[in-house]
Every structure is written in structure tokens, then in C-alpha cells.
Amino acid sequence: MSNVDTPRRRGPYAKSAERRRSIVDAAFEVFASRGYRGGSLQDVADRVGLSQTSLLHYFPSKRDLLVAVLNKRDAEADTGPIGQGHVDFETTLVEQARYNEGIPGLIELYSVLCGEAVTTDYPGRDYFVARFARLREEYSAELIQLREQGRLRPGVDPERAASSIVALWDGIQLQWLLDPNVDMAACLKDFLDSIIVPADATPTAS
Amino acid sequence: MSNVDTPRRRGPYAKSAERRRSIVDAAFEVFASRGYRGGSLQDVADRVGLSQTSLLHYFPSKRDLLVAVLNKRDAEADTGPIGQGHVDFETTLVEQARYNEGIPGLIELYSVLCGEAVTTDYPGRDYFVARFARLREEYSAELIQLREQGRLRPGVDPERAASSIVALWDGIQLQWLLDPNVDMAACLKDFLDSIIVPADATPTAS
DNA sequence: GTCTATACATGGATAGAC
DNA sequence: GTCTATCCATGTATAGAC
Numbered sequence: 217m218s219n220v221d222t223p224r225r226r227g228p229y230a231k232s233a234e235r236r237r238s239i240v241d242a243a244f245e246v247f248a249s250r251g252y253r254g255g256s257l258q259d260v261a262d263r264v265g266l267s268q269t270s271l272l273h274y275f276p277s278k279r280d281l282l283v284a285v286l287n288k289r290d291a292e293a294d295t296g297p298i299g300q301g302h303v304d305f306e307t308t309l310v311e312q313a314r315y316n317e318g319i320p321g322l323i324e325l326y327s328v329l330c331g332e333a334v335t336t337d338y339p340g341r342d343y344f345v346a347r348f349a350r351l352r353e354e355y356s357a358e359l360i361q362l363r364e365q366g367r368l369r370p371g372v373d374p375e376r377a378a379s380s381i382v383a384l385w386d387g388i389q390l391q392w393l394l395d396p397n398v399d400m401a402a403c404l405k406d407f408l409d410s411i412i413v414p415a416d417a418t419p420t421a422s
Numbered sequence: 423m424s425n426v427d428t429p430r431r432r433g434p435y436a437k438s439a440e441r442r443r444s445i446v447d448a449a450f451e452v453f454a455s456r457g458y459r460g461g462s463l464q465d466v467a468d469r470v471g472l473s474q475t476s477l478l479h480y481f482p483s484k485r486d487l488l489v490a491v492l493n494k495r496d497a498e499a500d501t502g503p504i505g506q507g508h509v510d511f512e513t514t515l516v517e518q519a520r521y522n523e524g525i526p527g528l529i530e531l532y533s534v535l536c537g538e539a540v541t542t543d544y545p546g547r548d549y550f551v552a553r554f555a556r557l558r559e560e561y562s563a564e565l566i567q568l569r570e571q572g573r574l575r576p577g578v579d580p581e582r583a584a585s586s587i588v589a590l591w592d593g594i595q596l597q598w599l600l601d602p603n604v605d606m607a608a609c610l611k612d613f614l615d616s617i618i619v620p621a622d623a624t625p626t627a628s
Numbered sequence: 629g630t631c632t633a634t635a636c637a638t639g640g641a642t643a644g645a646c
Numbered sequence: 647g648t649c650t651a652t653c654c655a656t657g658t659a660t661a662g663a664c
Contacts (some may be wrong), residue, residue, distance in 0.1 A: 249541060256656075269630080270629070272658085276659090331533055331538060332534070332538070334530055334596065334599040336456060348597050352597075372612075376609050376612055380590055387588065391588065394539065394547070394551045395555065406579065406586065462639065463639080463640065464638085472648080473648070474640085475650085478641065
């Protein structure tokens, strides 16, 4: 609110924010490799070089830390290969998938927490429910738009196809984590080609 | 070895086997709703009406119990809608998916443990690695067979398609668990139709 | 802000009586 | 086979000194 744009005070505030960032980074790694339930605050604290209690000074509870980690995940996932220029739906997704192969930690975190999300009393459940709902809507809207351009193959249901894109992506990540030989991007591309007509196949002119 | 076929002794052995079964059943439920790491032996013991230490008499460690649960999962998953008569690859899969909607516990267990499987030092990791490898081989073989029958659509790569079938299935289960409105079987059918020509479309005669 | 000390619960697993 | 008692490790979280 006040003066976020003018970082006049370089004092404790800046340091505190940095601390928080490094804590979230550490928690990200811990949760990715051990899960939320399996990871401990002590693990996180050790990586930051802080005592477990000091860590709780920044994040009052483990749950709060998870929320922060999930937010960071969103931020990192948005940092895709392409900036904001809307190129092509299919191209964007495939490039994103290819790009993700370079950041296995992100995929690991996602897959682990997503599996845990279906358990009872899980703090991150709502996050995944909302995420899935949002992705389905977004992709569905994209597909409807493609249909209007005559690029959606006949008989394809946008809603179901949107669910399937998300599903295929999530599922292929699981396989890839357990066997890196699986070609995530290729699988995704094959599927997208089966429901979408390539852009250069129906242009106005060539 | 000795006389398994002749259940002469109805004594302690039969009872012990029954106990083991009920313990595995309870563990199945506990791991399904809380995960392996989140579930406790005490939870399991309480459901069976046994002390936690008595439970360890049957399964020396929590890890052993997980193995037993995973084996039970295989057994239950094999108990599909169709017996053993090989009808049609696509039909079999879709009916299996539809059937699974009636046993959410099985799906929940699978999804949770599968997510945990990508964490470090997880006892069930090998199980899932092997399972994925086997499914990919099986499906791939089926698709190659279909190709020989001229029922595989042109341009479809059997290996990748096999991976994708498994991936789509796993992923759609996750979504379904978090939102029952998602139509698992329909998504699977759509995808299969996009790579396989329906059986009644290329028969010898009609 | 950072720490030590500690509370308090829960976890898996063992020893040994019955 | 089943239990109680117990061990020992680990977990999250709090209190309070510095």
C-alpha cells in the first residue's frame, strides 16, 4: 500500500522478505522429495540454517508454509518458456511440457502434493480442486475458440477434451518421474494433434 | 506346500489367515484415506480391534503391511466387470473404468500411493515402476495387434499411445476424486476412439 | 529475530508376562 | 496370540530469555 515501489528502507524488512523466500525455497525442495506429510519443519530449517522454532517465526504453522509453497509453485509454473505473447494453444502447451522437463523439482512437487490432496484433512486439497476447475475452464474456452476457427476436429467435446488434456499431462508426469524414458511432450503433442487441426493446415493463405 | 487343498485343520491356521485378511482390509482403508505416511498402525489396529503390537505380530513392520495392501490391490483390480473372456481391448478398458467408479476406495488408494511413490525412500516405489512398465508393454502389445487388424489409426505410435492411455487414466482419476462430475469412462473412450477404429466399423461382414 | 528449553502428541518397534 | 509396558525417535508448537 504505502511505498512498495520505493525500496527506501533496506533494513530489516528487506532481510525478512529474503528470509521468507529462502524458507519457501527450502520447503519447496523438502515437500517435493518427501511430500507434505513426510517432510518436516526440521528438514526445512536445516537447509536454511535456522532453528526449527525460528522458522515458525516466519510461518506460524506447517500449513502456512504449504500455502506459501503452493503459491510459489504457481509463480514458477507461470514462468514458462514463452512470455505472455499468445502464440498458439497447442504450441504453448507442448513447449511448456518440454520446458518442464528441465525443472523436475517442480513436477515432483506437483505430483506428490496432488496425490496427497485426495487424502482426508489435507490443507492443500482446496488448492488442487480450484486448480483443476480453473484449468478445465481455461482449456475448454481455448478449444471452443479453436472450434470457431474450424480447427477443432469434429465430434470433440471441449469440456471432456479439456479434462483429458489435464489428465494426460498429470499422468504422464507420474510416469516420467518413475521412468525418464517416457516422452512427456511427445505424448501430449500426439493427443493434441488428435483433437486439434494444426495451425498451418487451415490458414487463409500460404 | 503340504496339504493346502485339504483344509483339514480348521484350527488356528484358518483363524490366523482370516486375521491377516482383515488386517489388510483395514490397512487398505487407512492408507487409502490418509496415505502410507499419513496412516498409522494404530489406526489400522483400532479398526481390527487389536492392539498395535498384536498387529505387528502378523506384519513385522509397516512396510510389510504396505506390500500386502499393494498385492490386495492387484487382486481387486483384476476382479473386473468381465471375467477372462477377451472381448475387445477398447471395450474392456472402458468397462473397467466405468466399473471402477463403483469402488472409489480402490482408486483413492491407488492415486494416493502413486503420488507418494515418487518420494525418496518410499517402500512402494518399485511396485509402481514395475506396474507402469508392465502396463505400457501390455497396452503396446494390444495396440500392435490392433494395427495388424488394420484398426489402429494411421500415425499412431503404439508405445506412446500406451503411455498415454495409462497417463490419461491415472490423471482422470485424480480429477474425479476431487470432483465426481468428471466423467472418467467418457474421457477414456474419447481418447481410445481417437487412436482405434471401432470394432464394428471394419468387420468382415455385417 | 533468534535461540534454548520444553511441552505434548504420535510414530514404529521391542521385551516379556500371560 | 495377545496383551501391557516401554523405548526411543520424531513431529509440531509454545514459552520465554537474550
